[in-house]
Amino acid sequence: MVKTNPNFMNGVPELLVLRLLSEREMYGYELVKEIRAVTKESLGFGEGCIYPILHSLEEDGVLASRRRQVNGRSRYYYRLTAAGAPRLEKLAAEWERVRRGIVLAMGGMRERFAGV
Amino acid sequence: MVKTNPNFMNGVPELLVLRLLSEREMYGYELVKEIRAVTKESLGFGEGCIYPILHSLEEDGVLASRRRQVNGRSRYYYRLTAAGAPRLEKLAAEWERVRRGIVLAMGGMRERFAGV
DNA sequence: TTGACATACCTCATAGTTAAAGGTATAAGC
DNA sequence: GCTTATACCTTTAACTATGAGGTATGTCAA
Numbered sequence: 105m106v107k108t109n110p111n112f113m114n115g116v117p118e119l120l121v122l123r124l125l126s127e128r129e130m131y132g133y134e135l136v137k138e139i140r141a142v143t144k145e146s147l148g149f150g151e152g153c154i155y156p157i158l159h160s161l162e163e164d165g166v167l168a169s170r171r172r173q174v175n176g177r178s179r180y181y182y183r184l185t186a187a188g189a190p191r192l193e194k195l196a197a198e199w200e201r202v203r204r205g206i207v208l209a210m211g212g213m214r215e216r217f218a219g220v
Numbered sequence: 221m222v223k224t225n226p227n228f229m230n231g232v233p234e235l236l237v238l239r240l241l242s243e244r245e246m247y248g249y250e251l252v253k254e255i256r257a258v259t260k261e262s263l264g265f266g267e268g269c270i271y272p273i274l275h276s277l278e279e280d281g282v283l284a285s286r287r288r289q290v291n292g293r294s295r296y297y298y299r300l301t302a303a304g305a306p307r308l309e310k311l312a313a314e315w316e317r318v319r320r321g322i323v324l325a326m327g328g329m330r331e332r333f334a335g336v
Numbered sequence: 337t338t339g340a341c342a343t344a345c346c347t348c349a350t351a352g353t354t355a356a357a358g359g360t361a362t363a364a365g366c
Numbered sequence: 367g368c369t370t371a372t373a374c375c376t377t378t379a380a381c382t383a384t385g386a387g388g389t390a391t392g393t394c395a396a
Contacts, residue, residue: 146321205262
């Protein structure tokens with residue numbers, strides 16, 4: 105098994121942010137709402153979670169931002185840099201490893217527990 | 221979306237412990253090794269993670285233990301109590317919600333990123 | 337014109353979990 | 367006698383998401 109973070113399951117918000125920004129540039133407030141929308145309310149992260157991620161990823165050079173005025177509102181749009189794609193692939197691969205591990209361990213759950 | 225823990229993604233070790241103990245009673249050291257085995261080394265949790273879980277779940281009445289001497293070795297075997305099954309179902313349902321959310325958000329990843 | 341609400345940015349303290357490393361003791365194999 | 371595996375345990379530290387807070391602008395209705 106591969107070591108990742110002190111708490112190995114964390115980093116999902118970062119994964120989703122990178123994934124969404126791989127489609128098109130977005131601003132923080134938009135990401136917060138979009139994550140709720142695309143996951144059909146299954147997942148949702150507050151601004152106190154998303155903004156720090158955007159800032160630290162930009163500091164790492166994974167994201168770049170530009171300021172835009174839209175309808176008199178100031179927004180910071182973020183996009184993936186060249187370093188963003190490999191980072192996204194790495195996180196996605198880690199997620200897939202975790203997912204597979206849990207599926208293996210949970211195998212046969214439905215047959216025994218009808219409610220699940 | 222449903223609120224769970226301060227860090228919503230945690231609790232996977234507990235889920236796997238409950239799942240394995242729903243099959244048969246096991247002792248701590250055995251659980252540590254079994255989790256690695258059944259997940260094919262995809263996941264692994266140290267004793268510093270598993271033992272506190274066993275203790276707190278027993279305190280909550282979700283698990284019960286009995287001491288056994290096997291080959292001159294003292295082992296504490298844990299099994300699910302009546303309160304264990306619903307707890308397992310609840311955690312499994314939460315995991316399924318998270319999994320579905322991520323699948324939705326990641327949709328179409330493979331088509332765009334060949335390496336994943 | 338005042339108030340409420342949505343947008344859009346941000347920070348901080350807290351809670352909770354896992355990783356990593358340490359410790360004790362017994363049994364088995366060389 | 368030494369090492370390795372078993373089997374239990376604890377503690378420290380790192381990290382992350384939550385929840386609550388703050389600022390400021392724009393829109394709309396009363």
